[in-house]
Amino acid sequence: MLEIGLIVNPMAGIGGAVGLKGSDGAAIVEQALALGAEKKSGLRTRQALGVLADVREQCHFVTCPGEMGADWLAAEGLAFEVLDLGLPLAPTTAEHTRKAAELMLQRQPALLLFAGGDGTARDICAVVGDQLPVLGIPAGVKIHSGVYGITPKASGEVIHRLVTGQLVDVREAEVRDLDEDAFRNGQVRARHYGDMRVPQEGHFVQAVKQGGVEVEELVLADIAACIREEMEDDCLYLIGSGKTTLAITEELGISGTLLGVDAVINGELLAADVNEAAIWQLLQEHPQHKAILSVMGGQGHIIGRGNQQFSARILRALGRENLQLVSTKTKIRGLDGRPLIIDSGDPQLDQDWAGVLEILTGYQDRILYPVA
Structure with missing residues (x-):
């Protein structure tokens, strides 16, 4: 025993x-x-x-x-x-x-x-x-x-x-x-x-989160420019944490939150560093909505590491089809083929959202990548 x-x-x-x-x-x-x-x-x-x-x-x-x-x-x-x-x-x-x-x-x-x-x-x-x-x-x-x-x-x-x-x-x-x-x-x-x-054992234990990863400024600028061009009028955008997504708020000319979630509509900052309850209220008020999240370098998490504001109820209300992932290809290559990970705290949701997701990796440049 x-x-x-x-x-x-x-x-x-x-x-x-x-x-x-x-x-x-x-x-x-x-x-x-x-x-x-x-x-x-x-x-x-x-x-x-x-x-x-x-x-x-x-x-x-x-x-x-x-x-x-x-x-x-x-x-x-x-x-x-x-x-x-x-x-x-x-x-x-x-x-x-x-x-x-x-x-x-x-x-x-x-x-x-x-x-x-x-x-x-x-x-x-x-x-x-x-x-x-x-x-x-x-x-x-x-x-x-x-x-x-x-x-x-x-x-x-x-x-x-x-x-x-x-x-x-x-x-x-x-x-x-x-x-x-x-x-x-x-x-x-x-x-x-x-x-x-x-x-x-296998892919059960996570890697150390990469620190000091090289920032490919031109690629980030391309990603940000593409997101800005594709943003829809009167649509609520919940922009997640990280340097990749911060480039998007910088492209919009607003003061973004590096380590929080910002709400943006029509290119303007609606609310900064919003928590889970505030996101829930915003989703009720804005039926047209999307979330823009980045991939965590070294680990591959897209939910559950530093962005718990996106709870299981938030993700269900948001809808998988309204999730936009952004990442540099360097960061994706660093995963060595390991799949992306959703750790929402709700195993059924994690399973429902598994499969393949599209990642914006440059200006009009997208890849498909598996989600565990």
Whole structure:
């Protein structure tokens, strides 16, 4: 029987849908809750654990109380033992994560599974380092580190292979995190905080997000010019985050948000850095609408990494046919044939939107590329 540790950060990703670009710190968590944010990490943990339904008799978990693990294991009918953290359970903080990691290190499970974002990975790495194999369930806003499955279900698939005795490589992967204050001010400052040993299997585990990628300014200008020419009158355009999409707002002569979502209509900025609730309201007010999103370099995500404002309900209301992807060919080649990834938090939607999507890669230059 395989013993697996589980640590869940209940607050991971809570700032994403409300446009706060992170969830590090009590003040941001409080602000996110005041804006109506909902906790997502429990649901994403259950999506990963659900993959283990047919092997539940072959694994045993050691975990934390309540929302930090026990609640989700009980909901999936998996056997577990609860560790005493010796801390009040609410509100949970980084201290809870680090204390749980210390207890896991003492226990030495075969694998430590955790749900969170880059801040959670940092906390666990600071305690565990390379002393335990670890695997992350992606549940945060910022997920640049290479220690996570590409989706919650993919994390579960890796564990399923371990439990059933299939060969799974273990390799060192980087833990990276951004300065959230700089991030909110449109600056990307990433640091390497260490390495952890992560089971690798096929395309289930994501790469480290590329930093410092060469900006092909002429190509970006071509993409932006093409988008501007094709924009329809009285159509709401939701322009996602990233340098590629920022070139579009620059082409329009408006001040765009590098790391947020901007609403544009008739070439004018309607609203800047909108959150999920604001996007929902705009979609009700503007029946003609489109979203312009870029591809995340190195990983291939188009939904679920830094743009959680595009929730499952937003995507359904938007419609797959109204999604316009933009990317340089250099970024696409960097995927080495790996498919694009949609990690909306809703497995059915992710499956429904799989297939092939068109990507604008230059002026009137488009390619077709697979979506997992």
